[in-house]
Amino acid sequence: MSEGYPFLKGHGTENDFVLLPDHDGTVHGDLDPARVARLCDRRAGIGGDGVLRVVRTEAYAAAREHADPAEAEWFMDYRNSDGSLSEMCGNGVRVFARHLLEEGLVEPGRPIPVGTRAGVKVIEVDGDRITVDMGRPQVLGTTEVAVGSARWAAAHVDMGNPHAVAFLDEGQSLAVDGPVGPLASEPDFDRSVYPHGVNVEFVERRGAGHVAMRVHERGSGETRSCGTGACAVAVAAAVADGRAAGGPGADATYRVDLPGGTLEITWTADDRVLMSGPAVVVARGTTAL
Numbered sequence: 001m002s003e004g005y006p007f008l009k010g011h012g013t014e015n016d017f018v019l020l021p022d023h024d025g026t027v028h029g030d031l032d033p034a035r036v037a038r039l040c041d042r043r044a045g046i047g048g049d050g051v052l053r054v055v056r057t058e059a060y061a062a063a064r065e066h067a068d069p070a071e072a073e074w075f076m077d078y079r080n081s082d083g084s085l086s087e088m089c090g091n092g093v094r095v096f097a098r099h100l101l102e103e104g105l106v107e108p109g110r111p112i113p114v115g116t117r118a119g120v121k122v123i124e125v126d127g128d129r130i131t132v133d134m135g136r137p138q139v140l141g142t143t144e145v146a147v148g149s150a151r152w153a154a155a156h157v158d159m160g161n162p163h164a165v166a167f168l169d170e171g172q173s174l175a176v177d178g179p180v181g182p183l184a185s186e187p188d189f190d191r192s193v194y195p196h197g198v199n200v201e202f203v204e205r206r207g208a209g210h211v212a213m214r215v216h217e218r219g220s221g222e223t224r225s226c227g228t229g230a231c232a233v234a235v236a237a238a239v240a241d242g243r244a245a246g247g248p249g250a251d252a253t254y255r256v257d258l259p260g261g262t263l264e265i266t267w268t269a270d271d272r273v274l275m276s277g278p279a280v281v282v283a284r285g286t287t288a289l
């Protein structure tokens with residue numbers, strides 16, 4: 001195929017994305033949701049949990065509402081696989097930074113500021129390990145989620161995007177034959193709490209500072225990993241473990257195991273959430289989609 005648009009494919013702990021370079025904002029414009037869904041289709045398209053359009057902040061009016069071009073040259077225009085917008089994607093922003101570095105679009109060895117709909121995130125790359133300052137979490141109380149007849153209390157945590165974090169009861173397992181099941185459809189949640197939908201995390205305790213989770217993402221279904229979700233889980237665990245008492249996060253660190261890999265999350269005493277994990281770009285090509 002010679003005609004079409006350039007694309008790349010990458011993932012962070014197997015949360016996978018189609019990247020669309022559009023540096024001056026003239027190639028794709030506002031992405032049509034149906035087109036995003038076609039690109040993300042795993043049989044008829046390239047396949048992905050979402051799309052990351054790579055655009056200069058200066059070149060995109062919607063980006064300038066969230067980020068100052070003088071602070072962040074690049075903007076991650078993120079869409080879920082159903083074409084819907086989200087404010088933020090934690091795995092996506094690591095893949096985005098990896099791409100900028102590999103293409104020589106940012107200076108190696110320097111922090112990389114990236115504009116998102118949840119503000120500017122600053123990223124540091126150290127070999128395979130990429131750390132993102134995800135900013136301040138908001139802990140907004142307790143709600144409820146359900147899968148069929150199984151119900152759990154859930155912590156409402158906002159990481160720029162909305163999360164409901166449900167800790168499984170003692171003895172319950174995350175396995176598909178457990179109460180969470182195959183997560184083929186959206187869990188039930190309180191629509192008055194989350195009028196724009198929610199990402200739902202189910203969490204199993206593995207030991208001190210160690211949890212495992214599965215997630216059903218708003219707009220993408222069950223994914224193999226969710227960076228903002230892992231941050232929300234670590235924040236909810238720190239609150240539940242009484243580790244937020246000496247300061248917002250008192251430097252609580254959690255290892256979060258996901259089906260697609262492991263992320264390390266620290267909630268610092270000065271109320272920042274730092275997320276560390278890998279990200280790779282695995283393919284490039286041209287698409288007529």
Ligand SMILES: N[C@@H](CCC[C@H](N)C(=O)O)C(=O)O
Binds near residue numbers: 080085088089161219
């Ligand atoms: N997978 C992402 C989150 C993507 C956005 C989410 N589905 C939403 O709609 O808020 C991550 O790694 O954070």
